[in-house]
Amino acid sequence: MKTFIYFVAITALIAGVSAAAAQDTQDSIRVVAPIVIKSAAPNYTSAAMRAHIQGDVLVEAAVSEDGSVGDARVLVSLDSTYGLDEEAIKAVKKCVFTPATLNGKPIATNVTLSVKFALR
Numbered sequence: 001m002k003t004f005i006y007f008v009a010i011t012a013l014i015a016g017v018s019a020a021a022a023q024d025t026q027d028s029i030r031v032v033a034p035i036v037i038k039s040a041a042p043n044y045t046s047a048a049m050r051a052h053i054q055g056d057v058l059v060e061a062a063v064s065e066d067g068s069v070g071d072a073r074v075l076v077s078l079d080s081t082y083g084l085d086e087e088a089i090k091a092v093k094k095c096v097f098t099p100a101t102l103n104g105k106p107i108a109t110n111v112t113l114s115v116k117f118a119l120r
Contacts, residue, residue: 034063034097034109042091042115048082049119055079057088057115065106067097078117088115 058076061069072092074085092113099106 030101030103032101034067034100034111036095036097037067038094038096040091040094042084042087042117044117044119045083045087048079048084048117051082052119053079053082053084054118055116057085057117059088059092059113059115061092061095061111061113062108063097063100063111064108065099067099069093069095069097075112084117088117091115 055078056076057074057078059072060075061072064070069092072089074089077085078088079085092115095113097111100109101107
């Protein structure tokens, strides 16, 4: 049996932009979301494989101004018993992004990522 693990970014949510925008006196506000430039495949635990656990873990992660990932937490759990939630967080923390920008300046933001575990 082959195992395929997919790592897919589904949405980026810019945190703090509304507060920054309220203080911005410029007529136009340009926000660019972060983009994944390096990702890591999560480890599919052998216990989860034996239990045939498949699906997505939804993870929220803090992306800093330099594009590195800091804190991460599970928003939607797939498996807290066999370790897939923890493996999803480990994989997300290894990601590197182009930083989000507000009017051309890098800003910290939060992103929501879906880490897919699939057996084939």
